[in-house]
Amino acid sequence: MPNTTSPPVLHAEGLTKRYGRRTALSDVTLSVPPGRIIGLVGPNGAGKSTLLHLACGLVEPTSGSLTVLGSRPAADAAHLARVGFVAQDTPVYGSFTVAEHLRLGARLNPAWDRGLAERRIAQVGLNPDQKAGRLSGGQRAQLALTIAAAKRPELLIFDEPAAALDPLARSGFLRNLMEFVTELGAGAVLSSHLLDDIERVCDHLIVLSGSRVQVAGDVRDLLATHHRVTAPPGELERLPSGVETIRVEHHGRASVAVVRGDTGPPPLPRPAEPVSLEELVLSYMTRAAAEGPR
């Protein structure tokens, strides 16, 4: 079980990744304590997969640093075994059966939990003799999740794992993911465009947009420090110091702002209302899109 003396699950300082002249990730600095389920959200091309690929050691930073569970990503075989990765398209070997995938997993991973793998395959109704190439998207995602979890990693990384699944399959998949994380005592990073999913399973949020982190933190803290204020136009242009405007929308005779005040309830001229996680995320994404690349 992770404890408070464990190193941060992710720790980035000035992390930058360029592909040729294209900047995929720019000057990312963040630190996430262990044992969290981290939601990574952002528009297409924001840099989410790049951050996850850096965390798995699949690509190297151009500059800056990143540690995962206290070490350089994929530093050695032992570190590789501590991280389970499920890639965006949940790749499997089409001509291998489900059972062959499990045997391969056992051969490649010293801490392979055969009991967990076989129990999970039975629970989700996968036929061990079925060729993986004939599985549906949902079944493939379940197989990939089972393989990642049977490594008994300390951190599970998922790149849009549920994107191709129908709502019922997605709901089941997320429930399984939560069960695994609890059973393994592991942390997880989950990138998704589906804010409902993020809201359902994540307790830590990172919003990436335009290759930069727009906001990151504990979900409860973020919801406690962000508010919605509605006021006549003009009134929201002069907010007290210590209150940051994230986004303002004008609707006829009213303006609606999402604001951030980190030192208790913001001293606002109008009542502050709570925001949903979706509203918070969209406010940061809208602001980043309006600012354009920096």
Ligand SMILES: Nc1ncnc2c1ncn2[C@@H]1O[C@H](COP(=O)(O)OP(=O)(O)OP(=O)(O)O)[C@@H](O)[C@H]1O
């Ligand atoms: N191998 C690569 N070569 C060149 N450019 C790349 C490469 N991988 C990513 N990029 C670029 O880096 C930027 C970030 O891409 P990335 O895939 O990390 O975004 P994303 O947030 O995961 O997007 P999506 O939500 O569409 O999956 C994009 O502009 C993308 O075109």
